[in-house]
Amino acid sequence: MARKTTRDIQKIYASGRAISMVTCYDFTFARLVEMAEIDTILIGDSLGNVIQGHDTTLPVEVDDIIYHTRAVARGNSSALIIADMPFMSYQASDEVGLMNAGRLMKEGGAQAVKVEGGERVAPMVKRMVDAGIPVVGHLGLTPQSVHAFGGFHVQAREEDAAEQLLQDALALQAAGAFMVVLEMVPADLAQRVTESLSIPTIGIGAGAKTSGQVLVIYDLLGLNTSFKPRFLKHFAELESVCVNALKAYKDEVEANSYPADEHSF
Ligand code: KIV
Ligand code: NA
Numbered sequence: 001m002a003r004k005t006t007r008d009i010q011k012i013y014a015s016g017r018a019i020s021m022v023t024c025y026d027f028t029f030a031r032l033v034e035m036a037e038i039d040t041i042l043i044g045d046s047l048g049n050v051i052q053g054h055d056t057t058l059p060v061e062v063d064d065i066i067y068h069t070r071a072v073a074r075g076n077s078s079a080l081i082i083a084d085m086p087f088m089s090y091q092a093s094d095e096v097g098l099m100n101a102g103r104l105m106k107e108g109g110a111q112a113v114k115v116e117g118g119e120r121v122a123p124m125v126k127r128m129v130d131a132g133i134p135v136v137g138h139l140g141l142t143p144q145s146v147h148a149f150g151g152f153h154v155q156a157r158e159e160d161a162a163e164q165l166l167q168d169a170l171a172l173q174a175a176g177a178f179m180v181v182l183e184m185v186p187a188d189l190a191q192r193v194t195e196s197l198s199i200p201t202i203g204i205g206a207g208a209k210t211s212g213q214v215l216v217i218y219d220l221l222g223l224n225t226s227f228k229p230r231f232l233k234h235f236a237e238l239e240s241v242c243v244n245a246l247k248a249y250k251d252e253v254e255a256n257s258y259p260a261d262e263h264s265f
Contacts, residue, residue, distance in 0.1 A: 001078040004039060004080040012039060013212075019179075019200055021038070021039065021082075021214035022215060022216075023044040024076070025050070028075065029217055033079060034079065039212070040079050040082060041082065042136075043065055043083045045065065056143065056146050057086065057146075058146075060084075066104060081110050083108050084114050085097065097115070098124070101128050105133060117137075118171050118172060119167060122171040122172060125137070125175035134178050136178065136180065139168050139182055139193075140165065140184050140185040141154070155183075156185050162189045170197070180197065180202070181203075182194075182201050182203050185205070187208065194209055202214050221234075221238045223238045
């Protein structure tokens with residue numbers, strides 16, 4: 001299957017079918033994502049949490065995203081590949097942002113980048129788009145601002161904040177963004193934004209009326225059952241599957257029953 005492009009994503013959106021997105025960070029899972037025919041992969045800075053074990057996404061470096069994007073691209077030849085711009089890779093100046101977006105594409109092999117923020121980043125988004133870099137926006141709970149928010153809470157519950165979020169989404173669209181992620185916002189606001197835009201919205205904790213959905217791959221697979229925010233559904237319970245397999249291995253090693261003759265040379 002040929003790799004999906006931003007045009008293919010536009011066509012799916014125009015057809016009315018919801019767009020599927022998962023995060024992914026390595027070759028092995030990227031292969032599974034291809035077998036599942038998921039439309040698009042985000043190499044999220046959530047790797048700071050689920051790969052590196054940090055409490056926030058703030059420590060993630062551009063080089064980390066490049067490393068994981070390359071691994072994902074080798075394991076999946078069908079999904080549109082979007083690389084996240086990590087904290088402080090675009091906040092200090094538009095030039096720095098442009099150069100780092102270029103690195104994610106040149107060195108990582110990404111087809112698009114994602115940035116957090118609305119009106120504030122719109123001029124930079126326009127410069128990226130002008131340079132041939134497709135951009136995904138990200139509004140609502142933008143985890144790079146966790147310390148400004150004072151935690152991970154639903155955003156834009158009040159009407160003035162909701163109005164600002166809508167203005168942010170429109171600014172991203174006007175700047176040329178081809179898609180916008182809406183994270184942890186009320187479902188009716190996500191619907192209002194989705195209906196106000198002519199580019200697709202991708203929701204996470206944003207209800208069912210967005211143009212598509214995204215989840216962190218390990219979360220949806222149930223690899224860490226201690227993490228269960230309200231918006232998350234475990235589509236499998238792989239934590240117990242993996243632990244049971246590891247225990248069975250350990251038991252057989254200790255019992256000298258693995259490897260058996262059939263595993264030996
Ligand atoms: O980093 C990430 O995984 C994300 C998605 C949850 C949208 O930004
Ligand atoms: Na992210």
